[in-house]
Amino acid sequence: MTLASRGRAVTAVALLLLVGVYVRALAFTPLERFQGAAQKIFYLHVPAAWSAMLAMGMVGLASVLYLLLKDQRFDRFAAASAEVGTAFCVVMLTTGPLWARPVWGTWWAWDARLTLTLFLFFLYIGYLLLRQAVGDPPGARARYSAVLGICGTVLLPFIHLSVYLFRTLHPQPIVLKPSAPSLPGVMLVTLLYSFGVFTLLYIGFVMQRYAVGEESAHA
Amino acid sequence: MSDLLRHAWVIARKDLVIELRSRTAFVSTLVFTVLVLIVFNFGRDPTATAVLDLAPGILCVTYTFAAMLALNRAFQLELENQALEGLLLTPISRRSIYIGKLIANLAFVGLVEAVGLPLFVVFFNVPVGHVLPALAGLIALSTVGFVAVGTLFSAMVIRTRFAELMLPVLQLPFSIPPLVLAVLATAKLFTGRPLEESLGYLKLLAAYDIVFIGLSTLLFPATVDE
């Protein structure tokens, strides 16, 4: 099987499992006492944010490897991961407000997770724009992307800390209770299951996107 | 190591001499800073919020924008007559080029900030005399890291189309941590809180600076070498 078809297979499996997550979250996981149904978005949003960050981490790792080993495949992987990460960000940033509005009465909340995703989104956009804007000399595109990828990955913890510090000084109305460290067993299982599915989804998408990149490079 | 710094200084000095002679970049950046301060003044309702609440944000955002504008000139200068190629032909370490540019950028931005501060005080009537040393130190800390990243990126964007647009787009996410931390610490300073309370912010700023100066110095050769 080619990489592309294997990627499609992985994605298909992941999507099926995703349906499973939905079912489990909605039907089989108990309602949280204080937030009720609203809290269920948590099972999808947290892992989606995780995937977006995983994608960025992978971009950083691939960038380092590219600069060290100069293998084009790392550059291709980084580009694929960046696009997939962007997609995850977009999904989160659009479903977040769409969910928030009817449930909490506000389109946007500057909570840590959403804000980090927003910055992640801008990092990805910058990365993709840079790739598009660099013409000559050949090879510059991969090098520049690698530099930006590494810087972006290193930036993430600083953004997280800054947002956290900013929020504790300017407390927002609590619209989304942050994930409690100790979840009752059933909820934890659903969450972990969801993490697994989203990671699988990430892998499937990147495999497909990488395959497309490989094809166009060898065309 | 001493070669590294010596060559960096030769390059920085050259940049500053040229800047002194043509002066256009400095004057434009200064004018821009003043205009931004004026815009902020008209952008707020004086009856609704006390100036002291907004002052930290106004100062830090103005500085961020001014620094961003100033960063473009660093490698633009090397494009005339392809001097960058000449620099790459010399036996100096590529990192000297980066450090030299960084020093020149810091001097340039620092001067703009120094001239902008009294104007800020005058426009917004914010007393800073009693916290001036701490404020200066804080501004320096938050500027260094941001300019370090910007210098690295400016080397990359000169080869792209729309360089003036690309640089802010790439750089703005990187300006957020220093901006947020500077605003938080400045707010504490302006409201007369003791410096100890801002120590956490300052430490984080210092960490950001060290990390990104180190990272930029490390990565710079990849932007100019094949």
Place this chain on the structure above:
Amino acid sequence: MLRAEALRHAFGPVWALDGITFSLQPGRTLVIFGPNGAGKTTLLKTLAGLIRPASGAVQIDGGRRAIGWIGHQTHLYNHLTVRENLLFWASLYDVPAGERERRADRLLAQLGLADRAHQPVLVLSRGLAQRATIARALVHEPTVLLLDEPFTGLDLAAAGDFRRLLAEYAAAGRSVVIATHNVEEGAELASEVAFQVRGKFVEHAARGRRGAAEIAEAYRRAVGHV
């Protein structure tokens, strides 16, 4: 001593260097003739270390420190004076202070720039700028000269001076590589002649006793064949 081995480099689908091998002893002057697009500039840049070839190797005794370069761009800063430019580049090649000034003044005199020494490069005519470029290339006393169309913009007198200078250089044991499409100007200086067409040396031989006309004829034949 300069050695190039099996140099290959492509820009997209075009092989600018398609397997070039040669070596050049001290005191010899290699003149490379070739039409536009033959890859002469790419070859020189690869020899200088500006381009890393896709395959093959370059070896120059002394590394970058030993290389003097004249290309299509002057590598001069418009807002610095001619003399300041020379001193700047000399610093980056670690020419000691004192010695820098001596060499700069000597070159300025040799190239007829003494009365322009304190003028910014901005005001120089093309011919004078080219002379300043030559001074810049020689200020660190390189042992290998790489020259890409160095006679561009020089008037007859200046060209004659420059040729004399190059002959002195070769007599003093330096290696010189000149790329040009102008057979008349290059032929006299050559101790070795090569024709580069589409990335390859189709001929590389000692000049012997051939005059410019003979070489021009050989060149036409070589270019016509391929």
